[in-house]
Amino acid sequence: MAAEDKRQLERAIDEITEIAKGFGLDFYPMRYEICPADIIYTFGAYGMPTRFSHWSFGKSFHRMKLQYDLGLSKIYELVINSNPCYAFLLDGNTLIQNKLIVAHVLAHCDFFKNNVRFSKTNREMVESMAASAERIRQYEILYGKQEVENFLDAALAIQEHIDPSLIKPQFDYTKEEADSRNTHRNLKKGSYDDLWALDPEERERREKEEAKKNQPVRFPPRPEKDLLLFIEQYAQGLEDWQQDILTIVRGEMLYFWPQLETKIMNEGWASYWHQRILREMELTERETIEFAKLNAGVVQPSTTSINPYYLGLKMFEYIERKWDNPTEEEQKRFGRRKGEGRKKIFEVRELDSDISFLRNYLTKELVDELDMYVFAKQGNDWTITEKAWESVRDQLVVSRVNGGFPYMTVENGDYLRNGELYLKHHFEGMELDIKYLERTLPYVHQLWKKTVHMETTIEDRQVLFTHDGKKTHRRFL
Amino acid sequence: MKEPMFIVSQEDWSLHRKGYQDQLRHQEKVKEAIKQNLPDLVSEESIIMSNGRDVVKIPIRSLDEYRFRYNYNKSKQVGQGNGDSKVGDVIAREGDPAQGPGKGSGAGEDPGQDYYEAEISVEELEEMLFSEMELPNLKRKDQDQITITDIEFNDIRKKGLMGNIDKKRTILEALKRNARAGNPSLKGGISIDDLRYKTWEEVTKPHSNAVVIAMMDTSGSMGIFEKYIARSFFFWMTRFLRTKYEKVEIVFIAHHTEAKEVTEEAFFSKGESGGTICSSAYRKALEIIDSRYSPAVYNIYPFHFSDGDNLTSDNERCVKLVGELMKRSNMFGYGEVNQYNRHSTLMSAYKHVNDPKFKHCIIREKGEVYKALTTFFKKTEEAKA
Numbered sequence: 001m002a003a004e005d006k007r008q009l010e011r012a013i014d015e016i017t018e019i020a021k022g023f024g025l026d027f028y029p030m031r032y033e034i035c036p037a038d039i040i041y042t043f044g045a046y047g048m049p050t051r052f053s054h055w056s057f058g059k060s061f062h063r064m065k066l067q068y069d070l071g072l073s074k075i076y077e078l079v080i081n082s083n084p085c086y087a088f089l090l091d092g093n094t095l096i097q098n099k100l101i102v103a104h105v106l107a108h109c110d111f112f113k114n115n116v117r118f119s120k121t122n123r124e125m126v127e128s129m130a131a132s133a134e135r136i137r138q139y140e141i142l143y144g145k146q147e148v149e150n151f152l153d154a155a156l157a158i159q160e161h162i163d164p165s166l167i168k169p170q171f172d173y174t175k176e177e178a179d180s181r182n183t184h185r186n187l188k189k190g191s192y193d194d195l196w197a198l199d200p201e202e203r204e205r206r207e208k209e210e211a212k213k214n215q216p217v218r219f220p221p222r223p224e225k226d227l228l229l230f231i232e233q234y235a236q237g238l239e240d241w242q243q244d245i246l247t248i249v250r251g252e253m254l255y256f257w258p259q260l261e262t263k264i265m266n267e268g269w270a271s272y273w274h275q276r277i278l279r280e281m282e283l284t285e286r287e288t289i290e291f292a293k294l295n296a297g298v299v300q301p302s303t304t305s306i307n308p309y310y311l312g313l314k315m316f317e318y319i320e321r322k323w324d325n326p327t328e329e330e331q332k333r334f335g336r337r338k339g340e341g342r343k344k345i346f347e348v349r350e351l352d353s354d355i356s357f358l359r360n361y362l363t364k365e366l367v368d369e370l371d372m373y374v375f376a377k378q379g380n381d382w383t384i385t386e387k388a389w390e391s392v393r394d395q396l397v398v399s400r401v402n403g404g405f406p407y408m409t410v411e412n413g414d415y416l417r418n419g420e421l422y423l424k425h426h427f428e429g430m431e432l433d434i435k436y437l438e439r440t441l442p443y444v445h446q447l448w449k450k451t452v453h454m455e456t457t458i459e460d461r462q463v464l465f466t467h468d469g470k471k472t473h474r475r476f477l
Numbered sequence: 478m479k480e481p482m483f484i485v486s487q488e489d490w491s492l493h494r495k496g497y498q499d500q501l502r503h504q505e506k507v508k509e510a511i512k513q514n515l516p517d518l519v520s521e522e523s524i525i526m527s528n529g530r531d532v533v534k535i536p537i538r539s540l541d542e543y544r545f546r547y548n549y550n551k552s553k554q555v556g557q558g559n560g561d562s563k564v565g566d567v568i569a570r571e572g573d574p575a576q577g578p579g580k581g582s583g584a585g586e587d588p589g590q591d592y593y594e595a596e597i598s599v600e601e602l603e604e605m606l607f608s609e610m611e612l613p614n615l616k617r618k619d620q621d622q623i624t625i626t627d628i629e630f631n632d633i634r635k636k637g638l639m640g641n642i643d644k645k646r647t648i649l650e651a652l653k654r655n656a657r658a659g660n661p662s663l664k665g666g667i668s669i670d671d672l673r674y675k676t677w678e679e680v681t682k683p684h685s686n687a688v689v690i691a692m693m694d695t696s697g698s699m700g701i702f703e704k705y706i707a708r709s710f711f712f713w714m715t716r717f718l719r720t721k722y723e724k725v726e727i728v729f730i731a732h733h734t735e736a737k738e739v740t741e742e743a744f745f746s747k748g749e750s751g752g753t754i755c756s757s758a759y760r761k762a763l764e765i766i767d768s769r770y771s772p773a774v775y776n777i778y779p780f781h782f783s784d785g786d787n788l789t790s791d792n793e794r795c796v797k798l799v800g801e802l803m804k805r806s807n808m809f810g811y812g813e814v815n816q817y818n819r820h821s822t823l824m825s826a827y828k829h830v831n832d833p834k835f836k837h838c839i840i841r842e843k844g845e846v847y848k849a850l851t852t853f854f855k856k857t858e859e860a861k862a
Contacts, residue, residue, distance in 0.1 A: 001487055010485055017482050030483040035490050042496035055506055056542050058499025065496070070656055091487070157544050301557040303568045310557075371558040375568055377550050382569040384562055385553070396555050406545050425545070430552045432545060439543040 001034055001091065012099050019280045020106045024346065025273065027109035028123075029084040032102070036091050041065045043078050043088060047256060050130035052137075052248070054152055077101040081112040081259070083123040096287040100274050100294055107273035110349075111266050117258040117353050120166055125255050132248040139241045150446075151242055155249045157443040160405040161227035162250050164257040175219050175234055175414060223409035223424070228253075230410050231447050236419065238447075246447075260403035261353045268312015269349050271299055275313075301370070304382070306396065311370070315357065318366050320345050354400045362396065364389040398429065406432055408454070420451040427457035434458070441467035512605055516847035519606065519713060606847075607717055610854035612807075628677045637674025646673040687722040687776040689715060690765065692758040694783035696733040697750040703814040707782040708745050709846045710812060714780070717854065722776065728765055732758035734788075738765065754791045755783060755823060759798035766805050777806040780853075785813045785821025792826035799827075803834045810853045811837040 001009075013032065020027070043049045045061035067073045076097060080086040087105040089098055112118050122128055140148045224230050232238070232246040259266065278291055299310040320341035330336045348357065367389035374386040374395045386392070401407065412422035421444065425432060437454065444452045444467070451468045455477065462477035511518070556568060633643055650671040651663060658665065691711050693699070711727070718725045729744035730736050736757040762779050770777060779802050787795065803809050813824055818841065827837055838849040 006485060006487075013483055013485065029481065032483060032485045034485070034487040038496060039490045039493055042493065045496060053495060053499050053502075055499055055502040058496065058501065058503040059542075061496040062500045062503065068657070069653060156542065160544065303556045303558060304554070306555050306557065371560045371562050373556060373558060373562050373564075374553050375556055376553045380570055381567045382554075384556075384558075384564050384566045384568060387562070387564055392555055395553050399552075399555070406547060408545065430547045433548045436541075436543050436546050439541075440545055443543065 005095070008095055009098055012095065013102050015281065016099060016102050016106065016277055019277050020103065020110075020273070023273070023276065024342075025106055025110040026114060027085065027106050028082075028113055030106070030109065031084050031086045032089055033086060034089050034091050037068055038065060040075055040078055040088055040090050041068060044075050047252075048080065048126065048129050049086075049088075050126055050133055051252070052129070052133040052152075054156065055149070056156065077105055079105045079108045080126065081118065081121060081123070081255075082126050083113075085109040085112070086126065094290070096283070096290045097294060099281070099287075100278060100291060103274040103277040104270045106277075107270040108266060110273075111262070111269050114350050115258070115262060115265075115353075116166070116351055117261055121255055121258060122251075125252075129252065132252070135244065136248070139245070143241060148245075151245055152249075154443040154446045155228070155246055157440050158227055158231075158447075159249050159253050160403065161225070161408060162229065162253050162257070163224075163226035164254060164261075164403075173219070173221055219412065219414045220410060223411055225407075225409050226250075227408070227410055227423070227444075230413065231444075234413055235448050237449055257403060258353075261355075261400075264306070264308040264312040264315075264354045264400075265349065265352060265357050266312070267308040268314075268316050271295075271309045271313040272316045272345075304375075306372075314366065314370060315361050316345050316348070318363075319348060319361050355397055358393060358397050358400065362389075362393045367392050401428070406430075411455070415451075415453060418450070420453065421448045423452065423454045425454060425456035431458055432456050437465060438467075438472045441465060441472055442469075445469055508605070511602075515602075515606060516844040518602060519709065519847040519850065603716060603720070606713070606850070607720060609851060610717055612718075612721055612854065627680055629680045630675045630677045632676045632678065633673050634676050635670075635673065637676055641675045643673045643675050647671050686724045686726070686774060687718050687778060688726045688728060688770045689718065690728050690730065690762045690777065690779040691744065692730045692732065692736075692762060692779065692781040693744065694733070694753055694755070694758075694781075694786075695731045696753040696786070698753070698784050698786050699814075702816060703782070703784055704745055706814045706840050706843070706846060707812070709843075710782070710840075710849055711780070713846070713850055714778075714853075717850075718778065726770075728762075730758050730761050730765075732761070736761040753783070753787050755781070755787045756791050756794040756798050759795060759802060763798065763801055763805075766802075772805045778808060778810070779806055780810040780812065782812045782814060783823060785815055785819070785823045787823040787826075789822050792822060795823065796826055796830060799830065799835065800832075803832055806834065808834045808836060808853075811835070812849055813837065813839045815839055816841060 013030075017030075039049075041064045042061055044064055046057045051057070064073075064075070068075070074090075076090055076093060078088040080088075085105075087102075087109075089101060093101065112121075136148065136152075220230065228246055228250045232243050232250070238246075275295065283291060299307065299313055301307050301310050322341070323336065323344035324339055324341035326334075326336035326338065326340075331338075348361070352360070372387075372389075372392045373384045374391050375382050375384045377383075378385075406425055407428070408423050408425045410421065411424045412420075414420070415422040423444070437456070441452055441454060451466060454465045456463055456465070463474050464477050465472060465474045558566075630641075633646060647667060648663070650673060651665070651667045652661065654668070654671060655662060655665040689711070691707075693704070693707050715725055715727060727741070729739050729741055731739045731744055732753075732755065733751045734754045734757065738761065758781065759779075766772070766777060799809055799811075811823075811827060813821060815821060824837070824839070827835070836853050838852040840846065840849050
């Protein structure tokens with residue numbers, strides 16, 4: 001980038017930053033880095049410039065880069081949730097493209113900094129990931145590339161199955177504890193214990209206590225959502241470096257999770273603000289037209305999926321409008337005052353995630369206005385099946401549950417008293433991809449090193465898939 | 478000093494090759510996966526029937542990143558219309574729904590449908606397959622030592638002689654570059670950077686001839702399956718020999734109780750009936766060798782495919798004639814297609830043949846054509862070194 005262009009860009013960023021602050025956006029100090037396309041695409045594929053190496057990232061890099069080479073899609077920017085916040089701009093962007101991107105990125109950063117879902121994320125993740133990548137490289141040298149890759153393949157196959165709750169109880173149980181309580185369950189009776197039977201009150205109390213003791217202790221005591229952590233802590237015979245890799249994979253997933261949970265909000269918020277900020281700027285005629293074209297491309301709706309940029313933007317605008325002009329009833333019942341739209345959307349960006357955002361603010365009015373529908377496969381065609389606004393809202397919410405991944409828990413880590421792992425998919429209307437299920441179980445087996453089971457629902461019947469290290473078979477329950 | 482609100486910088490990223498390195502690893506894995514599928518690919522009908530000209534598409538399943546996920550085809554999705562959508566409207570047909578626009582900036586890209594289909598040309602397949610094969614280390618003929626140098630156009634470069642310009646690739650490059658600039662046509666013209674030239678390499682080829690004497694039992698007991706196996710085998714064997722010899726000829730001999738030389742088409746399609754006397758084929762082969770293919774000039778590879786159901790009294794004669802054939806040939810191969818594991822009279826006779834030139838293999842299913850190839854042309858330790 002020529003020195004003059006850089007000066008121009010810096011002047012523009014300065015102006016945009018001032019406008020954004022004036023609007024009340026609250027972001028970390030920014031680091032803008034101008035990079036060539038293949039670097040942006042590398043970061044896009046890995047999610048982070050410093051992340052460890054794995055062929056799966058190479059695969060998505062290749063696919064993304066190919067789409068760029070063929071002119072099918074283009075990433076203009078990439079922003080990283082960190083303090084200071086890194087934003088990568090594509091070398092060759094025009095000045096107006098960069099203006100839009102800088103405004104967009106500032107709003108993302110404001111979201112990262114203020115949304116409660118991100119409150120626990122590690123803001124030094126750039127450095128953490130670099131350190132992890134370095135450790136993994138060391139393991140490759142020590143234990144062999146193939147060995148490490150095989151382990152990563154397995155760990156990445158279940159990487160989404162963590163517990164991302166903000167308040168998470170620690171694992172406070174061990175397998176031995178459960179074992180010992182189970183074996184000592186039948187305590188010996190003393191010779192005079194039968195005398196207690198004469199006292200009805202005492203007898204009742206003791207019987208209750210006895211019954212409680214005789215209750216087998218489950219391992220884990222409650223169904224455990226964090227499969228990755230459960231394996232890391234309780235799988236037999238994992239080496240230190242393998243446990244470390246599980247910790248790394250889990251930590252990185254925890255870092256990315258809030259982004260999965262707030263995709264619609266985050267993109268909507270950024271689109272809302274890049275529009276507002278650019279409207280405050282003096283643009284030339286040419287710039288205005290180019291901006292309009294770019295913006296239209298970003299928020300273009302799609303017939304076969306939801307464009308988070310567009311839906312999020314429309315929802316924030318809708319909320320602002322509603323809270324600016326509350327009805328008389330709303331004023332009376334909820335004590336809303338006119339003109340509080342801006343204040344409200346800042347509150348929403350702080351407290352909501354996609355699920356609550358959709359549930360609370362996707363109304364009949366909006367669904368009709370945006371002409372949204374539910375569609376499904378009928379024969380060979382994807383056909384619109386429903387247009388009722390509740391169905392649209394509920395379907396969207398369902399698709400966002402657990403970041404869009406099937407919800408499953410560890411039911412038993414000592415199944416059949418044989419150390420086997422029993423997982424349960426909590427069926428909520430969407431069936432699992434069986435082929436994928438059958439091929440993922442061997443990975444779980446590779447980590448757990450004993451037979452693994454997975455209970456799920458197919459065609460309204462409970463099915464148990466079992467992999468014993470050689471074959472996967474299924475049976476109806 | 479207060480920390481600045483922002484810094485703009487531009488670094489030299491040219492050494493950042495991680496994406497490309499992992500991409501390479503992924504491609505290696507694709508190759509590995511293809512290699513693991515070789516037994517299935519070798520008997521792939523589309524390859525055998527295409528005469529080796531085509532690029533074949535093969536689904537490589539082991540490269541999916543398996544995880545627990547929903548069945549996309551059985552779940553409901555949400556989309557958005559232009560304002561007049563109705564229940565019952567068809568928005569997409571079989572195949573994946575078109576990907577939505579949006580520019581995808583965050584780290585989490587859509588999970589989407591993501592299956593991988595590798596494209597592979599028969600040449601690449603050959604390269605992999607033949608790297609595991611070797612001509613048995615047999616007596617060398619004088620003619621083998623004579624080699625000729627030839628040129629082969631096998632590479633594309635950015636610099637070269639104008640006469641060797643590769644028009645198709647040049648236009649493709651120009652299209653790609655223009656598309657990147659947002660103008661997917663040739664209006665932007667062709668720049669110097671787009672030019673691609675064909676370049677050549679000098680290759681040394683042995684100046685020698687080989688002949689394959691393909692013999693097959695066409696008696697009533699040889700069905701479609703048996704013939705297909707033989708056909709796949711001869712397909713690959715001829716191609717393999719072509720990489721070793723400059724000229725490879727094939728003679729087809731079909732036999733039941735008597736043998737005759739036939740065309741390739743008749744060899745693979747003609748159905749006959751009746752009993753089996755294998756010695757008739759061997760006698761015919763000897764006759765052809767003696768009249769047309771002198772062992773001094775030709776490397777001779779007689780291969781016989783049968784289901785093993787020979788006339789018992791003929792077996793002794795067969796063993797004797799095979800011995801004669803081996804005197805004249807580089808090796809003799811006997812492939813028995815025995816789908817149902819029947820008792821084979823011929824095989825019990827051949828069990829006692831103890832000559833390094835004699836090789837046999839029993840094929841029970843399609844996938845075993847590969848096994849047969851590697852049995853007949855196994856790399857010996859000596860050859861590997």
